[in-house]
Amino acid sequence: MTNPSYPSHPARTTHRTSERVVDTAVVGGGIVGLAHALAAARRGDRVVxxxxxxxxxxASIRNFGMVWAIGQQRGxxxxxxxxxxEIWLELSAQTGMWAAPSGSLHLAHRPDELAVLEEFVATTPAARERGTTMLxxxxxxxxxxxxxxxxxxxxxxxxTEVNVDPRxxxxxxxxxxxxxxxxxARFGTTVRQIAAPRLATTDGAWRADRIVVCSGNDFATLYPEVFRESGLVRCKLQMLRTGVQPDGWQLGPMLCGGLTLLHYAAFEDCTARAALDARIRAELPFHREHGIHVLLSQTADGRLTIGDSHAYAATHDPFAxxxxDRAIxxxxGGFARIPEPRITERWTGYYPSLPDGRTELVTDPEPGVTVVNGLxxxxxxxxxxxxxxxxxR
Structure with a gap:
């Protein structure tokens, strides 16, 4: 794939000074930063x-493209x-961006996997109300x-699951x-320092009433003490992608198997999960050691994305x-058959993760500044x- 093209627009300012002024400044052009820019713009803010x-x-372009509600903590x-x-589908309708509400299938090939799924459906009315059911x-x-x-x-x-093509x-x-x-949107611009309401950047000085820092894996440039105290670590994962499937073949629902039931927080309260975990640890210790669970999704042009593994540390070696990959x-192959399985791309991804079960880090290191990370x-x-x-807030 060729590199995407991003728009470049002149800054919007309130008056002619060397310090350009906006209502909201967002640091980080990944999906977390884009989401905050959208939320601010929708309420009428001038945003940079x-x-x-x-x-x-x-991480925003190295993932499955799964909007995976079913795996999230209940509540x-x-x-x-x-x-x-809802917002993804709104954006798709407004822009023509590919977003397929294809749903998902959790497949059970062993009795303990089936038991977890049946317990989840029986004990999660919010999911049932949205159409989750056993087949x-x-x-x-x-x-x-x-x-x-x-x-x-x-x-x-x-x-409820929606498939988008992250790239x-x-x-x-x-x-x-x-x-x-x-x-x-100022790409190729580094924010070197923040002393709210001011930002010093490689594109000059800026001033913003509100600053949102969504810096992803960069824990060192801005507010390093916040990240040091938060407990955030980096997760390294391995992923693969096939070529375009023949004859316009479509995956339909995104797929996963029993290992996924041990990865997502939605299933943590299921009593049947303990038996599944014990069996997997006995039968597939390598998978548990390397945090492997397997998902299958499709890109807009028909390629299949497969993965992934999970390793957690402050710093990772660069090797795959x-x-x-073979274990993935x-x-x-234990739960899916695809027409053309030849792998054409392999990569590693990295994202910040909170090891204690928190789903995000949201903190205000100084008045007017919010750090959002750790999703x-x-x-x-x-x-x-x-x-x-x-x-x-």
């Missing part, structure tokens, strides 16, 4: 957004995910063209912010493990809803 790279190259976080889903094996095979029928015991269907969605949202709301692909692997799922909450 700074991104140090020429275009977004971090307020699940509702935040549903609000984000027979035959129903799941009819709904998902890639579903492996051999040994399938049943599946959980959730209609197209991030620049599309950026362009929409500039064209619809006049957001001044072929053994981890072997697990995929883990749920940035695409939670950012739009979270941004509205943050700007209402």
């Amino acid at each position: 957004l700074f991104e140090r790279d020429a275009y977004a190259v971090g 307020a976080v699940y509702q935040r995910a549903l609000r984000s889903r 027979t094996a035959a129903e799941a095979v009819r709904r998902g063209p890639a579903v492996r029928a051999e040994g399938l015991l049943g599946a959980m269907w959730s209609p 197209r969605a991030v620049p599309a949202v950026t362009a929409h912010l500039a064209e619809e709301y006049g957001v001044d 493990s072929e053994e981890i 692909l072997n697990s995929l 883990g692997g749920a940035g695409m799922t939670l950012s739009f809803g979270l941004a509205e909450e943050v700007l209402r």
Whole structure:
């Protein structure tokens, strides 16, 4: 894929001085920063957004493109995910950006996996109200063209998940912010220092009534003490992508298997999860050691994205493990069959994660400044809803 093209617009200022003035300044051009720029612009703010790279190259374009409400903590976080889903679909309608409300299938090929899914559906009325239900094996095979029928015991269907193509969605949202709301998106611009309400940047001096710092994996440039005290670590993951599938083949619902039930917070309260965890640790210790669970999604042009693994540390080596990739692909083969499985792309991704179960870091290091970080692997799922909450504070 070629690099996306981002808009460049002149700054909007209130008067002619060397210090340009806006209502809200956002630091970071990934999905968290874009979401806060959108929330501010929708309420009428004059917004500038700074991104140090020429275009977004971090976690926001290295993911599945899954808006994955079903995996989020029950209660307020699940509702935040549903609000984000609404905004994604609104943006799709306004821009023509590809966003497929394809839903998801959690596939159970073992009795303990089925038990977790059945307990989740029985004990989660909010999900049932949104259409989450159990399917027979035959129903799941009819709904998902890639579903492996051999040994399938049943599946959980959730209609709330939306598939976006991150490499197209991030620049599309950026362009929409500039064209619809006049957001001044300044890529290739580093914010070197903040002393609210002022920002010192490589593009001169700025002043903003409110500053939102969404710096992703950069824990060192701005407010390093905040990140040091927060406990944030970096998660390293490995992902793969196939070529375009033949004859316009479509995945339909996004898919996952039993390992995913051990990864997402939605299933943590299920009593049946303990038996599943014990079996997986005994049968697949390598998978548990490397945080492997397997998801399958599709891009706008028909490629399939597969992954992933999870390693948590302050600093990671830069190397990818072929053994981890093989484990991911072997697990995929246990629940899915795809027409053309040849891998054409492999990469590592990195995102900030809070190790204690918190779903985000939102803190005010000084008056007029809010740091938003630590959404883990749920940035695409939670950012739009979270941004509205943050700007209402």
